[in-house]
Amino acid sequence: MHNKSVAELSRELESGKISSVELTQQFLDRLKQEDGKYNSFITITEEQALADAKAADEKRAAGKASAWTGVPFAHKDIFCTNGVRTTCGSKMLENFVPPYDATVTEKFRQAGAVCLGKTNMDEFAMGSSNESSYFGAVTNPWGLSTGQKRVPGGSSGGSAAAVAARLVPAATATDTGGSIRQPAALCGVTGLKPTYGRVSRYGMIAFASSLDQGGTMARTAEDNALMLNVMAGFDPKDSTSIDRAVPDYTATLNEPLKGLKIGLPKEYFSDQLSPAMEEQVLNAVKEYEKLGATVKEVSLPNAKLAIAAYYVIAPAEASANLSRFDGVRYGYRCEDPKDLMDMYTRTRAEGFGAEVKRRILVGTYALSHGYYDAYYLKAQKVRRLIQQDFANAFKEVDVLMSPTSPSPAFVQGEKTNDPVTMYLEDIFTIAINLAGLPAMSVPAGFVDGLPVGLQIIGDHFAEARLLNAAHQFQQVTDWHQREPE
Amino acid sequence: MSISREDIEKVAVLARIKVDDEQVSALEKDLGNILDLVDQLSAADTDSVEPMAHPLDAVQRLRPDEVTETNQRDAFQAIAPATEDGLYLVPKVIE
């Protein structure tokens, strides 16, 4: 059962061959047995999952089931879950049990899906290797046979590893600079970061508000479509949520790709990319040509500035977003504060990890008196230039394709000493967040036995087209079906 | 661009994060490297460019002025570090 997709599990449940309680128990048993190797979960909610499974079976018996009723999955531990600990990978929230649900959480509840627990992540979603989690690093299920533990990517590394290791068929994730796509690529699964505003951010713990977007992770494009069907939609509780009709993303998966115009941004095929990676990505593009697509080179001249702009905007927003973690109303408070200042400074020094503190300090600096124009305002202007580059490209082509990451999964500890080297992991993904565009990572081959991801970028609200392109690719390739040994 | 120890200490106070001398040294190097990366921005010609705060060109919706929330103090204070008589307790606030 653990190798089946959400779509397949849904059909099994529908046919009555298995109940949700049985299915959930199977997944829970496997999860408890296997996750010691990966550390992909922070919290497993066995009791709640079985209760939800029972309710799902009753719902199905009453003829009120939808595609998700009784299907197991997991939430990234950034989505608030009523009554279930939500840590965001931080000591600061080690014991935080929210009395409310994120909108995304609520939507999965209403769909009758069975949440098995909360997946591990970089602390406050800041990282590209899942090594900044207070709850320990996550190990990539791929490459274990080499004897070295590799990173799953980040920040949604727990979700990616769990899906790759067949612990869950699907998991929610979030993406601020590549946090869905890069771990999806490094773990050989399929992930989608929707258009900014497509999925509600309410109850999703904020990192950088103008960049954060909740999204999907599963092995197949079809399952991503099923997830997005649940998650997408206007939310009156999120001012930046867009009031726009949500299509059935599964309805257009089988549209032929003939005539699809693909652009390859020349800046994304530079010398930062190893020849072996490039070969895999170009092979994938050739598959698209076989499916009837046409390919041309395009240019995103300001793309090279994306990392610089991002590392002003994201830390600046984060520095304010994380001020609420002050030890007053919830979360960690230091022992025996001697006065108010002491409470603040020790609570935050002890509650946050090194990378989070670095980013808060960078953001505070960029916004402080005398630097605002040179950093923050300048970054916002560059952000517009980057968005305009994409807008120009989409006048010529339907989608853009590129590698998702510059290299496959690296060994744990390799990049932890140098934050900037780690930041370059997101060199191909970050501009998409600045522009608010939707993009996917789709398994597209292997280098040295490690998965390679193809990034497909669409114009605003082009999720259906991206899912269609990914699904068609997955009809003629089997990279997404490969299983780590 | 480099960042001085004094700047780091000042910023750490603004951000309410306690840093010891050793951390300041490490931060001096790390933040310096990050700011070097960020300094690529200065090369961009942005003279006539409007700053962009949001990825989508949308305008704010306004909410009707209707009470939708009920008292949930017990639930919220159950997860608070210190409360008494319905108040959150903090070390003495001096104006």
Next chain:
Amino acid sequence: MQWDIVIGLEIHVQLATRTKIFSGSSTAYGAEPNTQANAVDLAMPGTLPVPNENAFRYAVMFGLAVNAEIGRRSMFERKNYFYPDLPKGYQTTQLEQPIVGPGYVDVDLANGETKRIRIHHAHLEEDAGKSLHEDYHGMSGIDLNRAGTPLIEVVTEPDMNSAEEAVAFARKLHSLVTSLGICDGDMSQGSMRFDVNISLKPKGSDQLGTRTETKNLNSFRFMEQAIAHEVERQMDILEDGGRIVQETRLYNGDRDESRSMRTKEEANDYRYFPCPDLLPVVIDDDFIEDARSRLPELPDARKARFKEQYGLNDYDAGLLSGDAKLAAFFEEAAEHGKDAKLAANWIQGEFSARLKAEEKSVAESPITGAQLGDLVVRIADNTVSSAGAKKVFEALWTGENDNVDAIIDAKGLKQVSDTGALEAMVDEVLAGMPDQVAQYQNEEDPKKRKKMLGGFMGPLMKASKGQGNPKLFNEILVKKLGG
């Protein structure tokens, strides 16, 4: 040396919306601590702000009332600082593009002149919670019910030159926002709070001096005292050849003293930047016209109408038109009482004195305008004497009875106005006081005669058990005594 005083004000006006500016929590005053602080107000992780339409409507109404430009596209910024009563660690406010642009208010001064005070802008922002400094084992308690209450902060140009002008402006603004119904105006509950910027410059100089800001004054009296205090403090320093330090000061009204809160050097670096959780608010013509259609009669127009409609003089009309609730009370009393001038006198006399003595607002008055009007009717038609009317007022106020006529009956306050009965009493009293009658009739001086008349009134009132109409007694006396 002679000095010019230069004063600018920043006024925080709490808007009378039902809910908070960014959440659906109630703003009702006086609830148990933290029972109106919900997920968004507490800055629970992942929660997001959604702005209240009425906060914008009220701000636009204010803008229209002060002749201001309305910000067609306004934005919210985050102002970053840590304080236990500020849950997010930043205040969501407006900096670059406020909802209300430049405008002005015309203020009537006691010397009869009218002075125009310019408004620099007014912006929307959220209020903070409250720190309670009572001792909780050496700790402070935080109540976040107020956190997120919508405010407009009104910022004036430094156009005022005396405490009197500043207070006149403040009163005018108070009357404006209460008339608009956008603020309950209750200063004791912090609904309006004033920050005063004060500087001095040598008389006639066009160079502004260094200013100080005195924060959080919540009564007109404190404001007047604080200004006087600060002007004197600055004058002392300057005349001793010293320099004024740019700083924020706190004034203690009970002790009439102030102290420095922080200097400019210590001022926080607030790191303002556009709030990424909120989008630009676009105010279109329809929104503005809708707000305009909701504007009630404003104090200036009301004052003119009171003069015209009720025949009040300028002074009375000014006093009664300023506060919307007082104006409504007066109109009700005048309508019921028929005699507007008499109603105005009673409101400014007995009624105001009583409110002041008990520190009550008009809204808290135990008597209604209609009741006072009923009493005015009975005064005007001679049913009660003015001494009797005060007893009726007392009974109404204490809630002894709510009907004017019933009180008059129960207390036997009805004046005897039956001329025949009164004449009989006069005859009887005069018959018993022949010497005084003779003395009166021999007196030539009308003034002295008038005075002597009073000597008969005592025995007459006694004879009538206090119920004789004194005016009629007087007329009869004059007639009987032969002029």
